Amino acid sequence: MPLTLRSGERFPRMTFQKVGGGQLLVGEPSGNWTLLVVYRGRHCGRCKKYLNGLEKMRQDWERAGFDIVVVSADTQEKAQADIAEFGWSFNICYGLVVEQMKLLGLYVSEPLSEAETDRVFAEPGVFCITPEGNAQIVSVSNGPAARPELAELLDGMIFTIENNRPPRGTWIE
Template structure:
């Protein structure tokens, strides 16, 4: 049975994830900056790597616009660290996204096709943009790897929304 989808404008309660650098990151709740939260499928997904490489190249653009970046998957620490070592991403990279957290975010969950794909259920892509108060101004979830917001367009739209203090959309 599908998980209920998030309601734009609702406050995302804080979620904490371990990070590959040995720390933790918390998304949701009140922050000083807006947050771009990217949920990716995991080490097994080449489309995710392409997307995250683009995001990594845009880190300073997002930071200059007042956004923190948080990226997380259901992967194990070992797999997340392997990706970090291979690609050298400079954003906060979390792992061990639980099925309870997946349900809270409203992302689609997939059973691996085989042990060669991955060793656990994983989240399909999700992009969440949170205002500083933790409210979800953008919720973009996909049930497969090929559909994700284009990052430059998303940033442009979020700068507009932020500077013009635009309301949450899709609330009816």
């Protein structure tokens, strides 16, 4: 799969529908860093565990200067059901489309059965976006069991910010 998004490059401008109304825009300059987490959807138990961990660390990420945006290909109803069940207080978005998945270089899967979900969905992705709108961290996985550990990622990002470190891994042949 060819990588579309590379660290150090301009993050693609994307608009996501937010649960509760409105839209969120990523990839534009802002006053904060952005942590963008793409999750597989309501059907994924590992995603819920990961996002529950993010909820516990939400204030730490915000104190470090990050806005948190979480998105999946789920419907609004499924995303609302997750919020109701788990009490997540970060920004949850829905309706991620295949074109956006491709721009982010995400792996895309078809459901194994109707019991799993009723649409194609993105495998996990975690992105740290600079206040200028550039990709600092690009982490994609082809399955639910491989994602960056959130405490380690936050520690590394605090170091990066405090020491004005450039994006790494900018060269791919």
